[in-house]
Amino acid sequence: MERIEGSGASQLVQLIRAIGYNSDITLELATVTAPPPELKIKVDHMNVELEKDDLIVAQSLTKYTRKANVKSEGKTEVSSTSITQASVLVVSSGSGEITKFTSFGMSSANLTVQEAELEFTDELKKDDRVIVAGIHQGQTYLILDRAVMY
Missing domain, CATH: 2.40.50.140 (Nucleic acid-binding proteins)
Structure with missing residues (x-):
């Protein structure tokens, strides 16, 4: 590097120009x-x-794919109207009653998903x-x- 001349401010500007330019x-x-x-x-x-x-x-x-944890409190809406007959949920109580669900919906639910895989x-x-x-x-x-x- 050659000798920088001038006032202190001028020398500083010249030095910045010499070193800072990439x-x-x-x-x-x-x-x-x-x-x-x-x-x-x-x-x-x-x-x-x-x-x-x-x-x-x-x-x-x-x-690409990334792993993530997803959490939402009180503002999550989860719904499904496309559950097929093969995946019907059957709940029976102790009194012998059987309830079948072919679709469900929830509003203002809390949702936590651990190790979800997101594909971008x-x-x-x-x-x-x-x-x-x-x-x-x-x-x-x-x-x-x-x-x-x-």
């Missing part, structure tokens, strides 16, 4: 031209499409606009998120 990472906008699994994108200023081997995709933009299916689609970061002098691109414009 040309190794560029942020760009791109368009998905082919959806996964054969993902391709076209970065706005480039004439070529980038293929899946050149891309790293944030998990939130893929189809909103993966990238053709023509989605995405925000990408170019790394390794533009040899690899990270797809960070969808770009939404209002």
Whole structure:
């Protein structure tokens, strides 16, 4: 690094410019031209499409499964009107009465589900606009998120 001259403030500004500038990472906008699994994108200023081997995709933009615990108190509505005859619930009491349920509904119920499995299916689609970061002098691109414009 060459010698920085000028006043103290000027030296500080020059130092920040010299150290703070990072040309190794560029942020760009791109368009998905082919959806996964054969993902391709076209970065706005480039004439070529980038293929899946050149891309790293944030998990939130893929189809994936996560485990979660779900809890709701007092505001949960659970209902079912499509229980089939094969899955009819039969409850018998000690007095010999038999009650059959073919559907049920509950309002304002408490609900707790332990170890639920959530499947996220909103993966990238053709023509989605995405925000990408170019790394390794533009040899690899990270797809960070969808770009939404209002």
